[in-house]
Amino acid sequence: MRVVRPLVLSVLIAGAFFYFTTHHNGSLHPAGWASRPTNVETTEAAGGDPFDAEEQNNIGVYRRNIASVVNITSRVMTYDFFYGLMPQDGQGTGFIIDKAGHILTNYHVIQDAREVWVTLHNRKKYRATIVGTDRAHDLAIVQVKATDLIPMTLGDSTNLQVGQKVYAIGNPFGLSGTLTRGIVSSIRQVEEPDGMVIEEAIQTDASINPGNSGGPLLNWHGEVIGINTMIASNVGQSAGIGFAIPINTAKAVLNDLVTIGRVRRPALGVRTIPIGGELATEMNLAADYGLLIVQAIPGGAADRAGLRGGSERAYLGNIPIMIGGDLIVAVDGKKIESQQDLAQVMNNHRAGDTVSVAIFRNKKKMNVSVVLGEAREQV
Numbered sequence: 001m002r003v004v005r006p007l008v009l010s011v012l013i014a015g016a017f018f019y020f021t022t023h024h025n026g027s028l029h030p031a032g033w034a035s036r037p038t039n040v041e042t043t044e045a046a047g048g049d050p051f052d053a054e055e056q057n058n059i060g061v062y063r064r065n066i067a068s069v070v071n072i073t074s075r076v077m078t079y080d081f082f083y084g085l086m087p088q089d090g091q092g093t094g095f096i097i098d099k100a101g102h103i104l105t106n107y108h109v110i111q112d113a114r115e116v117w118v119t120l121h122n123r124k125k126y127r128a129t130i131v132g133t134d135r136a137h138d139l140a141i142v143q144v145k146a147t148d149l150i151p152m153t154l155g156d157s158t159n160l161q162v163g164q165k166v167y168a169i170g171n172p173f174g175l176s177g178t179l180t181r182g183i184v185s186s187i188r189q190v191e192e193p194d195g196m197v198i199e200e201a202i203q204t205d206a207s208i209n210p211g212n213s214g215g216p217l218l219n220w221h222g223e224v225i226g227i228n229t230m231i232a233s234n235v236g237q238s239a240g241i242g243f244a245i246p247i248n249t250a251k252a253v254l255n256d257l258v259t260i261g262r263v264r265r266p267a268l269g270v271r272t273i274p275i276g277g278e279l280a281t282e283m284n285l286a287a288d289y290g291l292l293i294v295q296a297i298p299g300g301a302a303d304r305a306g307l308r309g310g311s312e313r314a315y316l317g318n319i320p321i322m323i324g325g326d327l328i329v330a331v332d333g334k335k336i337e338s339q340q341d342l343a344q345v346m347n348n349h350r351a352g353d354t355v356s357v358a359i360f361r362n363k364k365k366m367n368v369s370v371v372l373g374e375a376r377e378q379v
Contacts, residue, residue, distance in 0.1 A: 057220060058167070058179070058181065060222070061167050061179075061218060061220070061221075061222040062167075062169070062179045064222050065095075065152060065169060065216070065218065065222055066121055066169065066177055066179075067120075067121045067122075067150045068095050068096045068121075068149075068150050068151060068152040068216075069093060069094075069095050069096075069121065069152075069169045069170065069177070069215060069216065070093070070094050070095065070096065070103055070118050070119060070120055070121070071091065071092075071093065071118070071119040071171045071174075071176050072091065072092045072093060072094045072103075072105055072109055072110065072116065072117070072118055072128070072142070072214060073089055073090070073091055073116070073117045073118075073119070074089070074090045074091075074092070074109060074110045074111075074113035074115070074116050074117075075089050075090075075113060075114050075115040075116075075117075076090065076111075076112045076113055076114060090109070090113075091171060091174055091210075091211050092105060092106060092109030092110075092171070092211060092212075092213045092214045092215075093105065093109075093169075093170035093171050093211065093212055093213060093214045093215030093228070094109070094118070094142065094214045094215070095152050095169075095214075095215065095216045095224065096149050096150065096151050096152060097151050097152065097154070097254070098149075098151050099149050099151060100143070101143045101144045101145060101146055101149055102131065102141055102142075102143050102258055103118060103128070103141065103142050103143065103144065104139070104140075104141060104214070104227065104250060104254075105139075105140050105141075105142065105213075105214030105227075106138050106139065106140065106213045106214040106227065106229050106245075107133050107134060107135050107137075107138045107139055107140045108138060108192075108194070108213065108229075109140065109213050109214045110130055110133075110140050110142060111135075113130070115127070116128040116129075116130060116142055118142065118144045119176070120146065121176075121177060124146070126144040126145065126146055127144075128142040128143060128144050129142060129143050129144075130142050131143050131257065131258060131261060132256070132257030132258060132260070132261040132262060132263075133257070133261070133262070134253055134257060134262070134263045135196065136196060136263070136265070137196075137198075137245060137249055137250070137253065137263075137347070138192060138196060138198070138229055138245060139227070139245065139249075139250055139253065139257070140214075140257075141254070141257045141258055152216060152224050153222065153223045153224065154223065154224050154247055154251060155218075155219055155221070155223030155224055155225045155247060156223075156225070156247070156248065157200075157202070157225045157226060157246035157247045157248045157249075158248060160184050160187060160202060160225060160246075161184065162183075162184050162185065162186060162187070163183055163184065164183060164184050164219065164220075165181070165182075165183055165219070165220045166181070166182055166183060166184055166202075166204050166206055166217055166218060166219060166220075166225070166226075167179060167180070167181050167206065167217070167218040167219075167220075167222075168180045168181075168182070168204070168206040168207070168208055168212060168215060168216070168217050168218075168228055168242070168244075169215055169216055169218070170208075170211060170212035170213075170214075170215030170216075170228060171211045171212070171215070172207070172208070172209035172210065172211040172212050173209060173210060173211050174211055175211070180206045180207040180208070181206055182204050182205040182206030182207070183204065183205060183206075184202060184203070184204055185203040185204055185205050185241070186203040187200050187201070187202060187203070188200075188201060188203055189201065189340070190203075190230075190243050192229070192230055193230070198229070198243065198245055198249075199249070199340070199343060199344045199347050200246055200249075200344060200347075201229075201243045201244065201245065201246070202217060202225070202226045202243065202244040202245075202246060203241065203242070203243055204217065204242050204243075204244065205241070205242070206242060207242070208228050208230075208231050208242030208243075209231065212228045212242075213228060213229055213230070214227060214228065214229075215227070215228045216228070217244040224247050225244075225246070225247050226244030226245055226246055226247055227244055227245045227247065227250060228242060228243075228244045229243055229244060229245050230242070230243050231243070248348055249347050249348065252347065252348050252349055252350055253350060255350070256350055263350065264350055264351035264352070264374045265346075265350075265351065265374060265375035266346050266349045266350050266351045266352075266353060266372040266373070266374070266375065267300065267301060267346075267351070267372060267373045267374060267375035268300075268301055268302050268342070268346070268355075268357075268370065268372065268373075269296065269297040269299075269300020269301040269302045269303060269373050270291075270293050270294075270295065270296055270297065270300070270302045270307065270309070270328075271293070271294045271295040271297070271309075272291035272292060272293055272294060272328065272339065272342075273291070273292050273294055273316065273321060274290075274291055274292075274337070274338050274339065275287070275288070275289060275290050275291065275292050275327065276288065276289070283323060285327055285360065285363075286327065286360040286363040286364075286365070287327060287329050287360055289329065289335075289336075289337045290327045290328050290329040290336055290337065290360070291327070291328040291336055291338075291339065291342060292310075292323070292325060292326075292327050292328075293307060293308065293309045293310065293325035293326045293327070293328065294309055294310050294321050294322050294323075294325060295309040295310065295322065295325075296308060296309040296325070300373055301370050301371060301372050301373035302357075302370060304370075304371070305357075305368050305369065305370040305371070306368060307326050307357065307359065307368060307370070308325050308326050308361065309322060309325040309326075310322025310323045310324045310325040311324045311325070312324045326359040326360070326361050327359055327360040327361075328342075328357060328358070328359055329358050329359065329360060329365075330357075330358035331345045331355050331356070331357050331358070332345060332355050332356055333356070333358075346372075349372055350372075351372055351373060351374035351375075352371065352372065353371070353372050354369055354370065354371050354372070355369070355370055355372060356368070356369055356370075357369075357370050
């Protein structure tokens with residue numbers, strides 16, 4: 001009895017506590033500290049400008065340019081083992097460069113296409129015509145017949161600096177009108193999957209994904225400084241390493257692409273060997289860098305301008321060469337130390353342009369004006 005009485009008392013106390021803390025008017029409710037007010041009072045943000053200066057610039061760049069960026073769909077025919085030839089669609093981006101409806105994009109976006117369709121930002125869709133292609137620079141021009149087009153402003157990619165702010169607008173994975181932001185991560189030479197080389201490619205950490213190809217890379221003013229072309233990724237998606245073709249490379253060939261449909265590739269018309277300190281000493285040259293002209297191609301641009309090739313046979317290892325020719329040290333004021341340097345200068349010109357070539361001839365420095373010829377077999 002003594003054991004039962006404390007147990008019964010404990011049960012009664014626990015039951016009373018449960019009843020008074022969880023019941024009210026015969027229904028189950030939360031504990032007494034919870035309540036159901038007639039309205040909820042929250043802390044609201046104060047009024048005023050909702051965007052800071054950087055955000056305002058981001059918004060401004062996007063709004064000024066989005067109407068000029070287009071979605072490009074290309075249809076190619078692929079072979080299926082069971083069904084034979086089958087149509088397959090690919091997607092990319094492009095941007096309007098004039099009111100005549102010319103659109104700049106990547107060559108690989110429209111490569112082998114049977115049909116090309118362009119969708120403007122206002123959702124109007126047009127059949128496009130391929131006007132010109134430049135496989136070596138991964139560039140192409142297509143054209144649509146449309147009115148009230150807004151061209152983009154082409155900037156200058158000459159003096160880009162690592163760290164400067166950039167924007168990419170495009171259609172990644174078909175998601176049209178997407179803006180991403182980043183910086184210039186580096187300026188470097190890169191090789192595309194098809195083996196073509198982009199000189200002075202703009203590396204950026206702005207997110208670039210499949211579908212962005214051919215779209216514009218912009219500076220903080222909203223001017224086009226590059227054409228987004230490829231990513232470096234093991235999974236085929238953005239890994240913070242994207243590349244763009246410098247806009248100056250495109251500007252150098254735009255006229256040819258639009259007027260004749262191909263690029264009249266410029267050529268200096270020389271065969272050269274690079275010169276370093278050791279070779280310069282052995283040959284008693286006036287500079288320890290540059291390109292020594294082994295041969296000025298007969299009838300070529302350099303030959304017509306009076307540049308001279310070698311006249312004395314010598315051996316470089318086991319390779320016979322001609323020495324005694326002019327030593328190229330600069331073109332248009334840019335120092336030339338390798339064939340790559342010369343190729344970069346040529347990328348900013350087209351056939352028919354005049355360049356100033358600085359040379360040493362018998363230790364005398366000279367500047368020679370050369371009208372560039374057209375390369376027939378070499379890029």
